[in-house]
Amino acid sequence: MASTFMTPGVYIEEKNAFPSSITAVETAVPVFIGYTQKAERNGKSLIHKPTRITSFAEYIEHFGSEFKPRFTLADADPKVKQETFNINGKPTVVKVKDNNTAYFYNSIRLFFGNGGSLCYILSVGTYGNQPDGVIIAADDFIGSDSKPNVFTILEKEAEPTLIVIPDIIALGADAYTTVYTQVLQHCAAMQSRFGIFDLVKQQPSDVLEDVIGAFREQIGVNSLNYGAAYHPWLKTTIVQPDEVDFENLDASVELDKILPEPAAALIITKFKGNATPDKSTKKNFHQCLKAASPTYVHILEELRSLMNELPPSGAMAGIYTLIDNARGVWKAPANVSVSMVTAPTINISSEEQKNLNVDTMAGKSINVIRPFTGVGTLVWGARTLDGNSLDWRYINVRRTLIMIEQSVKLATRAYVFEANDATTWITVKSMINNFLQNLWKQGALAGAAPEQAFDVQVGLGATMTPQDILDGKMLITVKVALTRPAEFIIITFQQQMQQS
Numbered sequence: 046m047a048s049t050f051m052t053p054g055v056y057i058e059e060k061n062a063f064p065s066s067i068t069a070v071e072t073a074v075p076v077f078i079g080y081t082q083k084a085e086r087n088g089k090s091l092i093h094k095p096t097r098i099t100s101f102a103e104y105i106e107h108f109g110s111e112f113k114p115r116f117t118l119a120d121a122d123p124k125v126k127q128e129t130f131n132i133n134g135k136p137t138v139v140k141v142k143d144n145n146t147a148y149f150y151n152s153i154r155l156f157f158g159n160g161g162s163l164c165y166i167l168s169v170g171t172y173g174n175q176p177d178g179v180i181i182a183a184d185d186f187i188g189s190d191s192k193p194n195v196f197t198i199l200e201k202e203a204e205p206t207l208i209v210i211p212d213i214i215a216l217g218a219d220a221y222t223t224v225y226t227q228v229l230q231h232c233a234a235m236q237s238r239f240g241i242f243d244l245v246k247q248q249p250s251d252v253l254e255d256v257i258g259a260f261r262e263q264i265g266v267n268s269l270n271y272g273a274a275y276h277p278w279l280k281t282t283i284v285q286p287d288e289v290d291f292e293n294l295d296a297s298v299e300l301d302k303i304l305p306e307p308a309a310a311l312i313i314t315k316f317k318g319n320a321t322p323d324k325s326t327k328k329n330f331h332q333c334l335k336a337a338s339p340t341y342v343h344i345l346e347e348l349r350s351l352m353n354e355l356p357p358s359g360a361m362a363g364i365y366t367l368i369d370n371a372r373g374v375w376k377a378p379a380n381v382s383v384s385m386v387t388a389p390t391i392n393i394s395s396e397e398q399k400n401l402n403v404d405t406m407a408g409k410s411i412n413v414i415r416p417f418t419g420v421g422t423l424v425w426g427a428r429t430l431d432g433n434s435l436d437w438r439y440i441n442v443r444r445t446l447i448m449i450e451q452s453v454k455l456a457t458r459a460y461v462f463e464a465n466d467a468t469t470w471i472t473v474k475s476m477i478n479n480f481l482q483n484l485w486k487q488g489a490l491a492g493a494a495p496e497q498a499f500d501v502q503v504g505l506g507a508t509m510t511p512q513d514i515l516d517g518k519m520l521i522t523v524k525v526a527l528t529r530p531a532e533f534i535i536i537t538f539q540q541q542m543q544q545s
Contacts, residue, residue: 065472067456067480072374072448073366075156075241076165076205077359078186078195079149079212080179082109084168093193095165095202101157104166111288112172112179114145115295116348118303126250130347132340133305139347142295144178151283151352152211152359158283158385159360160367165205167195181215183223196231206447207239207365208232209358214243221263225272229430233268237451239444240272241365242430243356244411247277247391257401261409269430270437275357275412276401277391279383279422284352289345290331293352300334300341309338354390357383357414364424374448375489377441377530379412379427386422389414402426408433427530442527445489449525453477457521465519470504477501477523491526500524 050056076095084091086107098104121129121136129136156164169186172179188194199205208228213220225242232238247256260274291300301313316322316330334341360383368378393401393413401411412426431437456476463469481499484490492498501523502508508520 065456065459065476067452067476069480069484070206070237070448070451070455071163071204072206072444073362073369074163074165074205075161075207075209075362075366076167076199076202077149077153077156077362078167078169078208078210079152080112080147080170080172080181080185081149081166081168082112082173083171084108091166092168092170093195093198095167095199095205097163097165097204099163101154104153108166108168109171109173111150112147113293114147114352115142115178116140116145116293116298116351117142117295118298118344128249130343132303132344139351141351142178144180146181146215147172147179148211148215148355148359151281151355152209154283155279155281155355155359155385156209156363156366159363159383160370161363162366162370164362165202167198169195181212183213183216183219186210186213186224187227194227196227199231200235203237206237206444207241207362209241209362211243211356211358214245214356217245218259218263221260222265226265226267229265229268229272232271237447238271239440239447241358241361242272242274243278243358244274244276246354246356253391253393253397254400257411260411261404261407264409264430266407269409270434270443272430273412273428273440274409274430275361275414275424275426277357277389277393277414278354279357279360279386279414280350280388280390281353281355281360282385282387283355284349286345286349289349289352290327291334291341292327293345293348303344304334304338304340306338306340309334309341312337360384360386361424373487373489375441375445375487375528377427377439379424379530381424382421383414383424388416388422392416398425402428402432404432410438427532439529439532442529445527446525449481449484449523452480453523456480460519465514465517467504469519473519473521474501474503477521481523481525489528491528498526 091107096107117140118137119140121127121138127138129138131137184192186195210224213224228240232240244260245256247253301310312330312333319326364381364383365378368376368381393415398413401413404410409430410426410428410432412424412428414422415425416422427440429437429440429443437443457473460469460473478501481490482495485492485495485498490498503519503521505511505514508522509518513520
């Protein structure tokens with residue numbers, strides 16, 4: 046519109062009738078960090094480049110397929126408590142060959158199988174060109190003189206809200222101090238992210254208190270409210286029977302000396318006579334062995350069972366997404382069944398969970414995944430690692446406030462350098478009030494009325510002094526009453542006198 050009126054006529058001026066609005070940011074966008082078969086798009090490398098995908102098919106296209114681990118067979122030691130199976134009457138154990146533990150691909154499948162959708166993939170290396178396996182090294186994640194720190198890379202990405210690193214647990218307890226502490230530090234610095242952590246796989250010979258104690262001692266005490274840990278590992282159905290064959294056995298395993306069936310020996314002898322077997326020949330050899338040797342099928346099933354034991358972080362990232370989309374980030378991600386899972390690897394009882402859920406010393410709560418008869422495998426814990434804090438005890442409280450903070454932050458950015466006066470204050474306050482009232486209607490905030498659920502203050506004499514205005518500061522105070530889960534439901538019964 047013309048600023049100076051010089052020509053006679055009618056002029057129209059449009060004014061906005063409504064304040065700006067705040068849109069809630071995405072809350073369940075995990076970034077998976079680990080090793081992939083390949084990392085390429087349109088001929089360009091995707092290593093150390095966070096890549097947004099929306100489906101498992103898109104993952105396959107850019108990052109390839111599964112890692113094929115190799116195993117050895119050994120006679121069981123009767124002095125060691127371990128899972129065994131019989132071959133020719135001898136107790137035998139399956140052992141993973143060194144540098145053959147990579148959980149990334151199957152964790153992605155577990156993520157999509159539990160409700161996952163949008164996510165980011167950050168590849169730190171590839172295993173497609175490494176026939177001897179993949180070496181998982183901490184400096185691939187935290188950086189070195191020749192390698193970048195993945196968390197520095199992630200600082201430039203605004204969308205991810207969850208961090209999942211399933212591969213790193215292959216390092217054992219060393220993952221806690223070298224990588225997990227940096228995840229917590231990164232999340233606290235960004236104030237927009239939350240870490241999902243695995244514990245070391247508990248073996249039959251391990252003591253639960255020792256496994257938990259090692260994690261609590263080494264995770265530290267800094268920024269604990271920005272992460273949650275889950276235990277135990279899960280027995281999944283991700284790996285199907287047709288994905289396991291003789292190539293999963295190390296070259297040192299001599300099938301002709303192990304399989305007792307005479308027909309199997311003839312098939313193996315004929316196959317060894319072929320110096321350069323192609324893909325079709327290998328497939329026929331595998332199918333013939335399956336038909337001729339029940340022992341071979343038994344061995345493959347043991348390998349598949351071990352391959353299907355996965356850390357729970359991938360499944361939990363999917364459950365976070367499922368709950369956020371169905372109910373909202375304010376719903377605790379607990380009392381939910383885990384899909385594509387038959388049972389946890391360790392059955393933790395209610396009595397054993399007491400010390401995991403409530404840590405009286407440091408508050409480092411561990412969320413347990415437990416089987417329930419007739420119900421299935423359920424997530425039975427909803428605490429952050431800061432389990433003794435009344436502010437940040439629960440995962441949904443921490444993540445809901447992250448969502449509110451980031452949403453308000455992005456919306457108020459439009460008012461940077463606007464006039465620091467009553468007009469701007471009223472506009473900003475109305476905008477935040479409207480946003481919080483919508484959240485209250487959806488059930489994110491507690492209170493019978495909006496004034497009981499939230500309070501927004503801004504302005505001279507309320508949050509600011511004249512000196513603040515001279516310094517260019519507009520101070521806004523937001524108070525919210527977040528909903529908390531009913532973790533303990535206590536029902537009291539007592540008898541009363543007969544009335545008639």
